Amino acid sequence: MIETVGNHEFQYSDARHQSHTAISGMWLFLASETLFFGALFLAWIYARHWRLEGFDLGARHTDMTLGTVNSVILITSSVIYAAGVLYAEAGNMRRLVQCCYAAMAFGVVFLLLKFGLEWHTDFSHHLFPGADFPIKGAARGGAQLFFVFYFMSTALHGLHMLIGLGLVLWIVVRAKRGEFTREYTTPVTVVGLYWAFVDMVWIVLYPLIYLIGRGA
Amino acid sequence: MARRLLVTYGLLLLLLGIEVAGSFLPLGRGARPLILLPAVIMVGIVGLQFMDVRSGPTIVRLFAAGAIIWLVILLGLGSLDPLTRIQYPVPAQTAPESY
Numbered sequence: 001m002i003e004t005v006g007n008h009e010f011q012y013s014d015a016r017h018q019s020h021t022a023i024s025g026m027w028l029f030l031a032s033e034t035l036f037f038g039a040l041f042l043a044w045i046y047a048r049h050w051r052l053e054g055f056d057l058g059a060r061h062t063d064m065t066l067g068t069v070n071s072v073i074l075i076t077s078s079v080i081y082a083a084g085v086l087y088a089e090a091g092n093m094r095r096l097v098q099c100c101y102a103a104m105a106f107g108v109v110f111l112l113l114k115f116g117l118e119w120h121t122d123f124s125h126h127l128f129p130g131a132d133f134p135i136k137g138a139a140r141g142g143a144q145l146f147f148v149f150y151f152m153s154t155a156l157h158g159l160h161m162l163i164g165l166g167l168v169l170w171i172v173v174r175a176k177r178g179e180f181t182r183e184y185t186t187p188v189t190v191v192g193l194y195w196a197f198v199d200m201v202w203i204v205l206y207p208l209i210y211l212i213g214r215g216a
Numbered sequence: 217m218a219r220r221l222l223v224t225y226g227l228l229l230l231l232l233g234i235e236v237a238g239s240f241l242p243l244g245r246g247a248r249p250l251i252l253l254p255a256v257i258m259v260g261i262v263g264l265q266f267m268d269v270r271s272g273p274t275i276v277r278l279f280a281a282g283a284i285i286w287l288v289i290l291l292g293l294g295s296l297d298p299l300t301r302i303q304y305p306v307p308a309q310t311a312p313e314s315y
Contacts (some may be wrong), residue, residue, distance in 0.1 A: 020272075020273040020275075023272055023273065023276060024272075024273055024276055024279065027272070028279050031283035031286075034286075034287050035286055038286075038287045038291060039290070042290060042291055042295065045291065045294070049298040049299065050298060052245055064236075068232070068236060072232065075228050075232070078262065079225045079228075079266075081266075082221055082266045083221055086218075192266065192267075196267045197267070199266075200259050200262050203259055203262065204252075204255055206235075206255070207235055207251050207252050207255050208252075210239075211235060211236065211251050212251050212252070
């Protein structure tokens with residue numbers, strides 16, 4: 001049971017202090033996440049540098065159209081959630097819930113396109129590194145390295161998306177219970193930070209996977 | 217507020233379009249990572265507009281700056297070796313006759 005004093009928990013001096021602590025905590029977590037994904041980006045630099053030809057050949061086997069559509073979907077989802085935060089701050093919780101549902105719908109479409117369609121096609125073309133990998137010759141090693149990066153990075157990003165969907169759903173439940181007011185929207189803001197960060201990661205992954213190796 | 221969001225949305229889509237168009241430019245393999253430039257700007261826009269770095273508590277700006285600095289150190293120091301190392305070809309060796 002959490003003890004509350006007025007409109008904040010006992011360990012904070014006031015509600016603003018509590019809100020700033022939550023927002024700062026999420027930012028600290030996101031800073032650590034930046035380095036988590038940074039290691040993945042470093043792996044991309046390393047693998048592409050040493051196996052340039054094969055790595056770029058692997059990139060040309062990805063579906064650029066699906067990747068671009070997914071980028072638009074995720075950006076749209078972020079904009080909608082950002083609108084939801086503004087509605088919450090204005091005290092319009094009904095609109096906040098609608099924005100959350102829309103942001104979640106776009107998130108689900110993203111995951112379906114990525115894992116239901118794109119990964120499915122990649123697996124049916126035997127692009128998962130292994131004995132059946134279709135690219136032969138000198139470029140084979142580099143192309144396999146590219147697909148290790150592709151599957152690893154999209155899986156990690158997808159996992160973050162799933163967590164984000166759960167968090168947005170949690171906001172919907174709390175909003176429907178009437179737990180947010182014009183003065184108290186901290187969880188809505190904190191989840192918005194996470195959702196925007198997941199979008200940021202995709203914005204960087206998209207050119208690394210689909211664009212840079214193409215046409216090289 | 218809604219206008220600000222719509223302008224941001226339009227800007228992000230425009231940068232995405234520039235990025236896609238840029239991928240069709242006949243750039244050399246070494247220059248192709250320049251295609252990342254619009255993505256870096258997009259990340260900055262998302263940070264400033266959707267994550268409100270500017271209006272949060274001071275420590276938020278410190279954490280954001282820390283993330284960028286450590287990422288630059290990670291990628292900078294990490295890629296220093298592969299990007300600067302010269303690989304000399306090893307001459308083919310023949311086994312001594314006694315083998």
